[in-house]
Amino acid sequence: MMNNKNAGQEEKVKVSVLMLTYNQEQYIHEAIRSVMLQKTDFKFELVIGNDASTDETGAICRAWYDNYPGQIVLLNREQNLGLIQNFLQTYAHCQGEYVAICEGDDFWTDKCKLQTQVDFLDTHSSYSTCFHRVINYFQDNGTKSLSNGKQKIDTDIMDLARSNYISNVSAVFRRGLFGDFPDWFAKVSTYDYALHLLNAQYGDIHYINRPMAVYRQHGRAIWSEAGTDKKLDISLTVRELLMAYFKTKRNDVYDALRTSHSQICLNLIRYYQEIPRSEDKVKRTEERLLKYRPEWNDEELKRREIPSKPTMHQHMMAMAKKIRAAVSLFIPLPRIKE
Numbered sequence: 001m002m003n004n005k006n007a008g009q010e011e012k013v014k015v016s017v018l019m020l021t022y023n024q025e026q027y028i029h030e031a032i033r034s035v036m037l038q039k040t041d042f043k044f045e046l047v048i049g050n051d052a053s054t055d056e057t058g059a060i061c062r063a064w065y066d067n068y069p070g071q072i073v074l075l076n077r078e079q080n081l082g083l084i085q086n087f088l089q090t091y092a093h094c095q096g097e098y099v100a101i102c103e104g105d106d107f108w109t110d111k112c113k114l115q116t117q118v119d120f121l122d123t124h125s126s127y128s129t130c131f132h133r134v135i136n137y138f139q140d141n142g143t144k145s146l147s148n149g150k151q152k153i154d155t156d157i158m159d160l161a162r163s164n165y166i167s168n169v170s171a172v173f174r175r176g177l178f179g180d181f182p183d184w185f186a187k188v189s190t191y192d193y194a195l196h197l198l199n200a201q202y203g204d205i206h207y208i209n210r211p212m213a214v215y216r217q218h219g220r221a222i223w224s225e226a227g228t229d230k231k232l233d234i235s236l237t238v239r240e241l242l243m244a245y246f247k248t249k250r251n252d253v254y255d256a257l258r259t260s261h262s263q264i265c266l267n268l269i270r271y272y273q274e275i276p277r278s279e280d281k282v283k284r285t286e287e288r289l290l291k292y293r294p295e296w297n298d299e300e301l302k303r304r305e306i307p308s309k310p311t312m313h314q315h316m317m318a319m320a321k322k323i324r325a326a327v328s329l330f331i332p333l334p335r336i337k338e
Contacts, residue, residue: 014042015114016094016175020049020086021104025056027216030335032064034108034213036071037336040115047073048104049090052080057104087191088181099175101192102213106169109135109334110212117172120206128177128203129196131170133211137333139218144328145321146211153207157200161246161256164193166205169213177202184241189234197242201250214333229281232268236261236288243292258292265289270307 017035021028035046046068050058058076065074073093081089091099098118102108110116117130136145147167152159160166171192178198188194196205239261246253269285272278290296296304310318 011043013045013096014040015044015098015100015118015172016096017044017046017100017102017114018049018087018090018094019046019102019104020051020083020090021053021057021061022051022080022083022086023053023055023057024104025053025060027105027107028057028060029064030107031102031104032061032072034336035102036064036068037111037338038108038114039111040118042115042118044114045071045073045094045096047075047090047093049075049086050077051082051086052077084186084188084191088186091181094175096175098172100172101168103168105216105218106214107216107335108169108213109336110210111336113212114172116208116212120208121172121174124206126203127206128199128201129166129171129173129205130208131166131172131205132208132213134167134170134213134215135211135333137214137216139216142329143325144331144333145324147215148207148209151207151209153209155205155207157197157250157253158256160197160200160205161242161253162260164196166192166196167213167215168192169215171196173199174203182245184245187241188238190238193238194242197253211334228271229268232264232271235264236268239264240292262289262293266304269305273305 019031019035021031024031032046032048038044048061048065050061061074061076065072075090075093077086098121100114100117113132117132120130121127133151134147136147138144147170148165151165155165173196178201181198185191185194239257243254243257243261246257265285265288269282269289272281272285275281286301290301293301
């Protein structure tokens, strides 16, 4: 919690922590606790958007609010808005110079997380975003892994346009860089990639090579519960919206997004080719790809659809990943101590 250096003076909110939740009664207490145990020399607020949960999530959030009414903003929706509208309306209540994200089923593991990231952004005005390594926790089988292997310390919008390497639970960014959200934003299924790319127009991205949060992946999470084809479709849709946005703004960003879009389409085609009676889905995905690759003829497309054979190195890496996953079962998740 904040150490108030200016007793008696009204202090502006430095960081707004945005937390979205829906039917997460098993996890929401730990998420809120990890935020409220942050040690900072500035004022921060926690803005919770509870999207009309039907379990005890709302009651747990209310109990925390009753203990911290001056620091927690609780938005208990009476009607379910869905992820994106809940995000947009919760974000609109954030007052801080910076915004941090902690979804209701994730949690932070370092009480100095906010202070560390804000200290960097305060002293590096050319950066829009600061993020860090996280522990991926696959709750359904208990395995764990570390994110962002071989991650570059400093990156920019071109790096991000090629792939999304920012875990939401790790991100702190400057609020208001791009003004109002564009109208197309309401069409995305998950908001993180589009949000981080919009911010990256106005500054570089810094990575802290220290795990300070747990990203929980489980069957009830929107992204985790989606099958391979659904995940790839979500990834394609957001890139198509971003390409339309950047086409006249940044041709280099558009081209990087187009390259990523093509690769995802090829992966989806290969996935469908392994499923019986999926010819129509293959055809539709080919048409989707060629819309952005009119220079590719049928022969070129068929050549690219052929998957490359795994190398010995890839086989060894896959084996090492399985061994690490097995070992991780015996490593407990870190938690902030009071």
